[in-house]
Amino acid sequence: MKRSGIKTFFKKFIHHKAAAVALVLFFLELAAILILPGALHLDAVTSDFLNMAKGPSAEHIWGTDEIGRDIFARVLYGGRISLIVGICSTALSIAIGLPLGVVAGYYQGAVGNFIMRLADMFMSFPSMVLSLVLVTVLEPSMWTVIFAIGFLGWTRPCKLLYGSVMATKGREYVEVAVTLGYSNRKILMKYVIPNSLSPLWVSLAFMISSAIITESSLNFLGAGIQPPQSSWGNLIYAAQQFDVLTTKVWMWIPACIVLLITVVCINLIGEGIRDALDPKMRR
Numbered sequence: 001m002k003r004s005g006i007k008t009f010f011k012k013f014i015h016h017k018a019a020a021v022a023l024v025l026f027f028l029e030l031a032a033i034l035i036l037p038g039a040l041h042l043d044a045v046t047s048d049f050l051n052m053a054k055g056p057s058a059e060h061i062w063g064t065d066e067i068g069r070d071i072f073a074r075v076l077y078g079g080r081i082s083l084i085v086g087i088c089s090t091a092l093s094i095a096i097g098l099p100l101g102v103v104a105g106y107y108q109g110a111v112g113n114f115i116m117r118l119a120d121m122f123m124s125f126p127s128m129v130l131s132l133v134l135v136t137v138l139e140p141s142m143w144t145v146i147f148a149i150g151f152l153g154w155t156r157p158c159k160l161l162y163g164s165v166m167a168t169k170g171r172e173y174v175e176v177a178v179t180l181g182y183s184n185r186k187i188l189m190k191y192v193i194p195n196s197l198s199p200l201w202v203s204l205a206f207m208i209s210s211a212i213i214t215e216s217s218l219n220f221l222g223a224g225i226q227p228p229q230s231s232w233g234n235l236i237y238a239a240q241q242f243d244v245l246t247t248k249v250w251m252w253i254p255a256c257i258v259l260l261i262t263v264v265c266i267n268l269i270g271e272g273i274r275d276a277l278d279p280k281m282r283r
Contacts, residue, residue: 012276019272022265029262033079042073045228055250063250065238069228075254078230082259085146085231086212092150093207094157094200101161102193106169106184116162119155127152128217135223142231145224149211156207157200164196171195198277205270209263216259232259 014020036042047068048060055063062071100119104112134148168174169192177187212232218224219233220240227234235255239245244252 009276013272016272016275019268019275022268023272025261026265026269029079029258029265030083033076033083037073037076042070042076044069044073044077044230053248053251055248062254063248065251066244071235071250071254074230074235075232075258078232078235078255079258079262081142081225081229081231082212082215082233082262085142085149085215085225086208089146089149089153089211089215090204090207092146093153093211094204096151096154097157097159098161098200100154101158102165102188102196104158105162105165105196106188106192108166112162115158119158122152122155128214131214131218132221132223135218140223140226142225142229145215145218148218149214153207153211156203160199160203161196164199165192168192168196202270202274202277205266205273209266209270212259212266213263 013023037044048064048070049068051057051060051064052068053064053066054060054068057063060070060072062075064070065074100115104115130152131145131148134151135144138144138147174187174191177191182190215224215231216233216236219231220237222237224233225231232255236252236259238248239252
């Protein structure tokens, strides 16, 4: 994207006020997650046995869990894990789906049909069930969760690239390149792929937020990030206990609120990117 194009993009993005506010909030949250644990010397693992299952206080501003670990520290450290899972699993999905979508859309024929039918087959199974099976078989850990979500999420970028490449392939500048005898590799790298990525950029934010929610859901089912490592999902998992759900709300509500804010912000940022790249989609 040229400098003038980047400038135009940011002007249109900022014009989407909700997306601009969401971007600021997201960066503030990201700064808090990355900076505060070190700056405040927070410990998310060590138990305070004198303050187990205690509500918010001067010593523990968001209270402690049942074995005395600081909830504020665990929410901040858990944010790192949840965001890493969201970003890395999305990157893995794109790494698998992008080349498959490009090959299917450009070459079509038997290869394209096979890839698209494979994508349809993956999409026909409930992704949450498959993720749960994969994580359980491979043993729950952060990298297992990333692999499960990323591996099962390749169909979305693949389908997006398939349609976009097919549209780009029929444009005049591609037909001219074919007429001039350019190799398929040169046509793909120079003309087709760069001009087919817009739908993927638009979808990127939604894929990250979807991955974060999936990670939280897996944790709530007991098959995600395992203690003592924290994530927003396994903090919310504490709400499965009735007494925690009803009388010790400080153990799970902060993680729920931060997760909700993060997902809403990322989705609004995605809407802003969508409107900036394709003004015709503006409502």
